[in-house]
Amino acid sequence: MxxxxxxxxxxxxxxxxxxxxxxxxLALLFVSLSGFAQGSQGTIQGGVFDQTGGALVGxxxxxxxxxxxxxxxxxxxxxxxxxxxxLNAGTYTVRAEANGFSxxxxxxxxxxxxxxxxxxxxxxxxxxxxxxxxxxxIPAIDATSSTLGGAVSNQAILSLPLNGRNFFRLLxxxxxxxxxxxxxxxxxxxxGRRLGADVLLVEGITQFDMATSNNxxxxxxxxAGGDASNVLPLDAVQEFNTQQNPPAEYGWRDGSVVNxxxxxxxxxxxxxxxxxxxxxxxxxxxxxxxxxxxxxxxEQFGATAGGRILKDxxxxxxxxxxxxxxxxxxxxxxxASDLPGLGSGLSMVDACxxxxxxxxxxxxxxxxxxxxxSCVPLPAxxxxxxxxxxxxxxxTSFNPAPVSKQPLNNGLGKLxxxxxxxxxxxxxxxxxxxxxxSGGAVQPxxxxxxxxxxxxxxxxxxxxxxxxxxxxxxxxxxxxxxxxEPGDFNRLPFQPYPAGYGFNTGVTNPAYGGFPNITFTSxxxxxxxxxxxxxxxxxxxxxxxxxxxxxxxxxxxxxxxxHIWMKFDDNSTQNTWGTIxxxx
Numbered sequence: 001m002x003x004x005x006x007x008x009x010x011x012x013x014x015x016x017x018x019x020x021x022x023x024x025x026l027a028l029l030f031v032s033l034s035g036f037a038q039g040s041q042g043t044i045q046g047g048v049f050d051q052t053g054g055a056l057v058g059x060x061x062x063x064x065x066x067x068x069x070x071x072x073x074x075x076x077x078x079x080x081x082x083x084x085x086x087l088n089a090g091t092y093t094v095r096a097e098a099n100g101f102s103x104x105x106x107x108x109x110x111x112x113x114x115x116x117x118x119x120x121x122x123x124x125x126x127x128x129x130x131x132x133x134x135x136x137x138i139p140a141i142d143a144t145s146s147t148l149g150g151a152v153s154n155q156a157i158l159s160l161p162l163n164g165r166n167f168f169r170l171l172x173x174x175x176x177x178x179x180x181x182x183x184x185x186x187x188x189x190x191x192g193r194r195l196g197a198d199v200l201l202v203e204g205i206t207q208f209d210m211a212t213s214n215n216x217x218x219x220x221x222x223x224a225g226g227d228a229s230n231v232l233p234l235d236a237v238q239e240f241n242t243q244q245n246p247p248a249e250y251g252w253r254d255g256s257v258v259n260x261x262x263x264x265x266x267x268x269x270x271x272x273x274x275x276x277x278x279x280x281x282x283x284x285x286x287x288x289x290x291x292x293x294x295x296x297x298x299e300q301f302g303a304t305a306g307g308r309i310l311k312d313x314x315x316x317x318x319x320x321x322x323x324x325x326x327x328x329x330x331x332x333x334x335x336a337s338d339l340p341g342l343g344s345g346l347s348m349v350d351a352c353x354x355x356x357x358x359x360x361x362x363x364x365x366x367x368x369x370x371x372x373x374s375c376v377p378l379p380a381x382x383x384x385x386x387x388x389x390x391x392x393x394x395x396t397s398f399n400p401a402p403v404s405k406q407p408l409n410n411g412l413g414k415l416x417x418x419x420x421x422x423x424x425x426x427x428x429x430x431x432x433x434x435x436x437x438s439g440g441a442v443q444p445x446x447x448x449x450x451x452x453x454x455x456x457x458x459x460x461x462x463x464x465x466x467x468x469x470x471x472x473x474x475x476x477x478x479x480x481x482x483x484x485e486p487g488d489f490n491r492l493p494f495q496p497y498p499a500g501y502g503f504n505t506g507v508t509n510p511a512y513g514g515f516p517n518i519t520f521t522s523x524x525x526x527x528x529x530x531x532x533x534x535x536x537x538x539x540x541x542x543x544x545x546x547x548x549x550x551x552x553x554x555x556x557x558x559x560x561x562x563h564i565w566m567k568f569d570d571n572s573t574q575n576t577w578g579t580i581x582x583x584x
Contacts, residue, residue, distance in 0.1 A: 041204075041261070041472075042111040045083040046119040048076050048096045055080025056123065059098040061467075066091045066108075067266035069312030070418040074467040079553040086424075086462040086472045086549075087111050088416070089238045089261045094119045102126030105133045112151035113261040114241030150174060151241040154263075157234060165234045165276075165300060165321075167260075168218050174242045177256060190244055190256040197255030202232065203262055203428045203458045205476040205543045206252065210568040211536055216454055216480050217430065229452040229482070230432030231410050235272050235304045236319035238263045249547070249560070262428060263306060264416045265315030271305035287330045290399055295328030302410075315416045323408040332399040333442050333525035335391045338377045346396055348388075349375050363503050385497040387515065387527055389442050398525075400442065408434040422465060428458040428476070441486075446515065446529050450484040470549040479540020479567070486529040488514045489573070505578050512576035519581050534572035541566050 048059040056076060063072040063084045074082045089112055097103040101123035111117055152170050162169055168188065171177045176191040189195050196213035199206065207216045218228050238261040243250070246257040280296035287294050302321030309316055340349040348368065352360060352375035360370065369377040369386025379390035391398045412430040419425060432455070438448040458476030465471075492513045494504040505516055517528040547560035 041086045042089055042113060042115045042117065043083065043085040044087060044092060044094060044109060044111060044117050044119055045081070045085075046094075046121065047080045048082065048098065049080060049120065049122050050101070051122060051124060056098050056101070059096055059123070061121075062093075062095040063087070064093040064095065066093055067268070068264070068315060068416070068418065069267055070424070071421055072464060073421050077468060077551060077553060081551060081554060082467060083470075083549070083551045083556065085470050088264055089113045090264075094121065096121040096123060098123055100125060107133060112153065112241065113239040114243065114259045115151055151239050154237070154239050157237055157239070162234065164228075164231075166218055166228055166231060167234055167237050167240060168215075170240075171242065171256075171258065174244075174256075176244060177242065188256070188258075190242075193255045197253050199250060199253045199255065199257045200260070201257065202260045202430070202456060202478070203426075203476070204259075204460065204474040204545065205456060205458045205478050206541050206564060207456075207478050208252075208541055208566070209480070210539050210566065211570055216478050216540065217432075217456065229408075229434050229436075229450075230454040231321060231323065231408065232260070232262075232430070233302055233304065233319040233321035233410055233412065235274065235302065235321075236262055236317075236412055249558075249562070262412065262414055263304070263317050263319075264414060264426070265306035265308060265317040267308050267311055267315075269305070269307040271303065273303040275299070275301040290330060290332070294330045295326065295403055297324070297326045299324040313418050317414045317416075318412065320409070320411045322410070323406065325406045325408075326403055327405075328403045330399075332397040333389070334396050334523050335389055335398040335442075335525060337393060337396060338391050339394060340376075342394065348377055366502060382498060385502060387443065387501070398442075402441065402444075402447070404436070404438055406434060406436040408432070422463060424460075424462045426460045428456070430454075430456040441529060442525055442527070445487045447487050448484055448529060448533060449487065450482065452480065452482045454480040468551050472547045472549075473545070475542075475544045477540060477542050479538055481537035481539075483535045484533045485573070486514050486533060488529075489533070491515070493577075507577060512573055514577040516578035516580050517575065519579065521581075528577070533574055534570070536570050537568075539566075539568040539570075 044063055048056045048061065050056055057078055057080055059076045059080070061074040061076060061082045063074065065071070065088070067090055072084050074084060076082050092109045092111055094106040094109055095103060102125070104121045104123050106119050106121060109117060109119060152173055156173070157167060157170065160170065169179065171188045172179055177188050179188050188198050190198060200215040200217065201207065202217055209216050209219050212219065217230060217232050219230075240258060240260040243257040243259070250257045276298070277300070278296065278298040281293050284293050284296065286292055300321070300323050302319065304317070304319040306315065306317035308314065336348040336351065337346055338348050340347055340353075342350060344351040344354040352370060357370070357373060357375050366385055367387045369380060369384065369388065369390070371378060377386060377388070377390065378384060380386040389398055389400060410432040412428070414429075415427045417425045432453070434452045436450040436452075438450065441447050456476060456478040458474065460472070460474045463471045490510045490513055491500050492507060492510060493501045493515065496502055501515055507513055515528040517526060519526050542565040543562070545560065545562040547558065550557040
């Protein structure tokens with residue numbers, strides 16, 4: 001593996017870009033047919049024998065996709081072996097026939113994502129017009145590979161309760177994998193390795209967030225709130241598979257490899273629709289300290305559908321999921337009261353009277369909303385400035401109940417085309433857009449708005465020229481763009497109120513404008529923006545992988561080439577407006 005990294009600073013802010021990462025994997029794997037596991041797909045392999053255990057050379061084997069009618073026709077080699085890699089997850093029928101023997105069918109063979117299934121068939125003497133059907137279950141233990149892990153089935157994904165409908169939370173169903181409690185990113189740790197060391201592949205395309213070491217899809221992007229900044233619709237996930245000691249072809253990180261397969265259309269129209277909701281005012285008790293119900297509303301809804309365009313040939317599948325979240329903060333801020341009588345440590349009026357109005361700095365009086373020759377603050381208006389929240393109560397506990405919101409829309413589409421029994425082509429597109437509004441600021445015009453756009457384009461071509469060779473080509477782009485800005489970032493402080501704040505901080509670029517972060521040592525809440533801001537992206541990876549599988553007797557050879565081009569731009573505007581510590 002070779003990697004090249006170039007980084008430079010631009011205008012004194014981090015602006016890194018990985019220009020090229022190239023991985024060349026030439027691995028000749030002498031393992032008993034176990035090297036054919038491929039990403040988000042699976043493999044059926046085995047041998048055809050007579051009743052004495054002798055190998056039947058040249059026997060015809062048909063691998064039939066039950067839901068789509070596609071058939072892969074194979075011929076056993078000199079060792080009586082066959083292998084069908086790069087199969088979409090689903091249910092298959094395996095049929096074998098040879099001259100002088102009755103045909104044998106093994107039905108309901110379940111192929112899971114990233115799984116090798118061995119189906120050996122023993123033929124009995126008879127005529128080819130006779131067909132024997134076998135319905136016994138395939139052994140649950142995979143004896144063809146030393147890889148640890150396994151698949152989480154579609155039935156488990158849809159049946160188990162899952163808060164947030166983030167499939168990453170189901171990784172803990174696999175032994176040795178844990179997620180960080182309370183984390184919004186659903187980062188996983190495999191067998192004691194650090195968080196963020198796993199690799200996520202969706203339809204065979206890698207998903208790296210270069211800034212957070214997390215995933216692009218189902219990860220927490222810049223400015224994200226709630227569970228994740230984007231969500232792969234759960235009803236669109238066919239299965240996902242984890243590998244904890246993966247083959248050499250997966251060498252990007254030392255954690256687990258998580259392969260996700262997306263559903264495909266079938267000959268029969270199928271789909272689903274769902275909606276979930278929560279309305280705190282109807283279900284929750286009041287907060288003990290505030291006496292009110294903390295606002296919390298959630299609506300999660302979506303639908304999936306799939307079907308055929310041409311029977312047994314061309315199929316489509318689509319999914320959409322929307323999320324509407326609104327959560328209030330029960331935590332109060334500490335601000336001086338604007339009423340007299342509480343003492344100079346608690347009341348703005350008493351503090352001003354104690355030092356004398358004539359001794360109050362004009363800028364401080366302006367920001368605190370003190371009129372000329374008066375110690376009684378006034379609330380802000382369109383023509384009168386007061387950056388402190390107007391607290392006309394007898395307590396310093398100020399609870400404006402700021403609300404965080406995150407509208408989120410996720411959609412995907414997939415096409416599968418069985419050109420013939422030797423060629424299968426698929427295309428996949430995913431698009432997610434979210435806008436989050438952080439309610440952590442004491443003034444609404446300091447609310448941070450985060451936008452996130454995540455996309456994946458992927459295409460795959462599986463070519464099976466004969467029973468010995470399979471070539472699988474995959475290419476695609478997975479990328480994201482995130483932006484997190486305060487509501488007043490384009491206000492220059494030196495401009496008169498309300499266009500600015502009426503004092504000069506030295507900032508003249510509107511991109512770095514906004515109220516400076518003023519901190520107090522006396523426990524009073526900060527003024528200004530407290531969250532991280534900036535623009536992250538565009539970032540992502542272009543992935544090109546060509547994998548060739550060759551079957552020769554009892555051995556499988558697998559070799560190929562992979563090229564990943566990574567791009568990462570990161571421009572932070574954190575504290576570009578300045579930080580001012582107050583002596584009080």
